Amino acid sequence: MEILILLAVVVVLLFAVPDIRRSLITRPAFGFFKRVLPPLSPTEREAMQAGDTWWDADLFSGRPDWHEFHQIKAPQFTADEQAFIDNQLETLLTLLDDFRIVQQDADLPKEVWDYLRQEKFFAMIIGKEYGGLDFSPAANSHIVSRIATRSISAAVSVMVPNSLGPGELLTHYGTEEQKNYWLPRLADGTDIPCFALTAPEAGSDAGAIPDMGIVCKGEFDGEEVVGIRLNWNKRYITLAPIATVLGLAFKLYDPEGLMGDEKDIGITCALIPTNHPGVEVGERHLPLNQAFMNGTTYGKDVFIPLDWIIGGREYAGKGWRMLIECLSAGRGISLPALAAATGHVTQRMTGAYAYVRQQFGLPIGLFEGVQEALGEIGGKNYILESMRRLTLTALCDGKSPSVITAMTKYHMTEMGRDVLDAAMDIHAGKGIQLGPRNYLGHGYMATPVSITVEGANILTRNLMIFGQGATRCHPYVLAEMEAAANPNEEEGLAQFDKLLLNHIGFAAGNFFGSLWMGLTGAHFNASPMSGPTARYYQQLTRMSRALALSADMAMLVMGGDLKRREMLSARLGDVLSHLYMASAVLKRYEDDGRQASDLPFVDYALQHHLYSIGQAFDGFFANFPNRFVAWTQRFVIFPLGIRFKKPTDATLQAIAKSTMEPGTTRDRHTFLCYWREEEDDMTGHMELAFLGMRKNADVYKRIRQAVKRGDIAENLNGDALAEAALAAEIVTAAEATELKHVEALRLRAIGVDSFAPGVIEQRRFYS
Structure with missing residues (x-):
């Protein structure tokens, strides 16, 4: 007992008496911190100081405030923005023939360029006092996304002047003389x-x-x-x-x-x-x-x-500094808008195609192999749209969260690539053969553009997300770095001393908190919501605490080497990213009124993100250079093992079924996808065939049963199918007439474009 009392007295003296603490603890710790501090180049330091933190700081702290998070209001369009979306945007979409733009003219038509200038599509971020539209990031994103579902080339042409460039730089930093001269000229299209x-x-x-x-x-x-x-x-x-x-x-x-x-x-x-x-x-x-x-x-x-x-x-x-601050906002709008467009198009059109395209007398979407791919498309599209909305919420609130926009750009463009790959697998030849009816080909070829620009994805993942997140989002590290960089040694020591005790308490709380949550499976964690999503909040809070612990341990043990160990730091960046994306999904689910039909999509997303977090931690522990510290972290965070699983087959099948069901859920999830009610339209031909077949689902069911009985022959289609069904009294005369029309739509939808000899060689598709 006397020894314990003596130890307690020693601890109190060490930490409670300022002079003793500074001499025996703070000064050695300060010297160690300065030695291991990652060296920052001037450009890195400016990048570190640019932008804001937002929900990412909560997630990095290990103590996310979910109640406050759900108080954040999603942005709404103004009356002017909605009018522009309903009128000018819809008119522009009717003018876009992407196959002609890309394959023949290699340029937008003059009437499109003129319309873009006339209606100020290049002036969405320019203030009204200079003749611009002064639209919000939410409106900007919606407009670019919807254009991108029609033509990537047109979307990029609109996107760039409204992203990092002269308009934004002048707005934020230009002199009054520069603004007054250039901004009106940029707004009315006089200058490009x-x-x-x-x-x-x-x-x-x-x-x-x-x-x-x-x-x-x-x-x-x-x-x-x-x-x-x-x-x-x-x-x-x-x-x-x-x-x-x-x-x-x-x-x-x-x-x-x-x-x-x-x-x-x-x-x-x-x-x-x-x-x-x-x-x-x-x-x-x-x-x-x-x-x-x-x-x-x-x-x-x-x-x-x-x-x-x-x-x-x-x-x-x-x-x-100017470029970093402007890029952090643009990175959260422009390329994510293209990725969101990809998700909306692939889910709507692939779901339709999987129902329209038949094999062995059944829609291919009823086969489990196709359902797996459909489930991935629908699940990731739900994540894409959720992430787009949450990031826009921050930007519309006047924030410029550099870490969040880096995560958004990287993960949305990568998921855009994933859903396009899955869509191409399902469409097969329909996606490969270019022509006026191919709605995937040009987007598929454009995907690497988004991957490489505005910060290449390899750099963004390996250097930016955790590199900036570890300092900007951590509650103490940036302040400690500033103290260490103070040229006045004693002044810096005093600053560091104020932070040290708090940091030690923070680290100890994360250590024991992670161990408790790991042993109890986080079942005792509070959740802001009841019902089917409550368990997800508990696990995300647990993983947030785990990230805070591992980030501290990595910076303490590796110091400046962590900057060069990109594979390790990228895995911690992945944990932060998946926490953010999972948060976005849960917030969307609440903001949309907890739609029961969305639950399979939410389940997919949270299962996917938690599994990905587990895999990132597993790779981090397996490759951490100090094996004792690695083992300790693994035991504290996952004392019972990493038990997160991939999305279940049942979840994927439920999503696949939803993508092939017309109605409000499909419309809500794919509202950015543009299509015209025309049989020759790029996306309209597939949508009309899908809706026609769904409307006549009972007719097709009766025909399949008749084929099984041998009442009508197999492998009939088009008019022959309708006439055989009528002759066998499977359908009425009216149903036969409707069936002929739907069959014509179906055959057109599963068909691909072909061209007469010499047309492709001369690239003269249009007279």
Whole structure:
């Protein structure tokens, strides 16, 4: 007993007496922290400081407040936004013939370009005071998504001016003079913008761009002024071939000190008319059989005045921070909108095709192999739409959550690839043969575009999600890093001392909390909801606590090496991502009024995310370099083993059945998919065949029974099937007439396009 009392006294003295604590605990810990602190480059530090945290910080803390989470209101369209969606957007969709755009003209028709300018599709993010539409991120996303269900090329053409580029940079950072001149011209389509960042050897790492500007004196408008002499070589620049104004990112140097004492000023952004002497645009790339304008821009010894820097001289050298802040918002809108469009189209059309296409007298969607793929499509589309909505909620609330938008861009584009692969497997030749009726082919070919741009997915997963999340979302690490970086040693030590006790308590709480939840299966965790989803909240809270523990352990043991162990850190990033996606699904389920028909989709999503979290942790423990620490983490977090399972067969089959059922659930899940009630329409021909067959399901059932009895022959279709059924008195005359019409639709829907000799060679599909 005396020994225990003595130990307690020692612990109290060590932690409660400031001088003793600082001398024996804080100072050694401070020195250790500074040694293991991951070194940050200037661009990394700026990226770390850009943007906001939001729900991701709750998830990373290990203590998500689900009640507060469900108080967050989903964004609603304004009256102006809804009117535009109902009118201008619908009109645009009638003008788009994607097969002609891509395969023949390799460009949008002039009437489409004119309509886009006239109706201000390029001005959704520009304020009304400058003639723009000033639409919310939610409206922006909806419009781009719906266009993308019709034409990726048109969607990208609309997307880019409303994402990272001159319009957004001017809105946030431009001088009043720059805003007043350029924004009205961008809003009414007088000028078409592009933004040139990527160079041949500098893609996602903007800090490596070789393009440079030298501050010097030169002639402009007949006068000698201080300006910048620029040299650049950019590629992959969307809209560059037709742009009239070029946003340019470059490194700025001032060797003669004409702007001040700083010689290496840093990354800077400028706005340059493309007709300015020395600016070269016009050459095109051919991005994977798409028709959107993408190309190169060059400049050699191009002299511009200093006031062409976006934001003026004050913003020289601040370009990287500007780009990161704007990209974090755009990354959460544009490419996720394309991925959402992919999900909506593939679920609606593949569900229809799986019912319309028959094998052995039955819709192929009744076969379990096809149902598995259909279940994956429907389940992941539900996740896609849920993630899109939750991220837009943050953006519409004025947040710029850089970690969340990175997760959104990465996982949505990857799931877009997954659902397209599954859809192509089911469609087979229908998806392969290009033509006016192929609604998958161009989207399938465009998928790698989304994977690679606005931060390549490999970089985003391996460096950004956990790399930024571990510091931005952790309740103490960023503040501790700032204390360690304080040039005043004693001042930094005092800051660190205030944080240390809290951090120790945080880590201890996560350790014992994780062990308790692992031993009890999280059954004692509180849940904000009752019913079928309650158990999911308990498990997500448990995994949130586990992430907080493992992140602390990884940073403590590995320090700066964790930055280089990308496979390990990416797995912790996966845990954070799947926690976020699972949260999005649960919130959508509540926001939509707990629809019973959505439960299979919710079950799929949560089973998928929890299983993925378990696999990420398993890989993390298996490859953690300190085996004792790895074993300890595994035992504390999963003392009874990792028991999460993949979605069940029954869940996949329930989703597959839902995708082949017309009605409100199918419409709610695929509302972005555009189709016209026309037999020759790209998506309309399949939708009409599907609806016709569902309407006449009883007729087809009677015919199948008659075939089994031998009353009518097998393998009949079209008019022959209707006439045989009528002759055998299986159908009435009226039913036979209707059957002929539906059979014509069905045969057209399962058919593919073909072309006369010479047409493909000459690419003259239209007269």
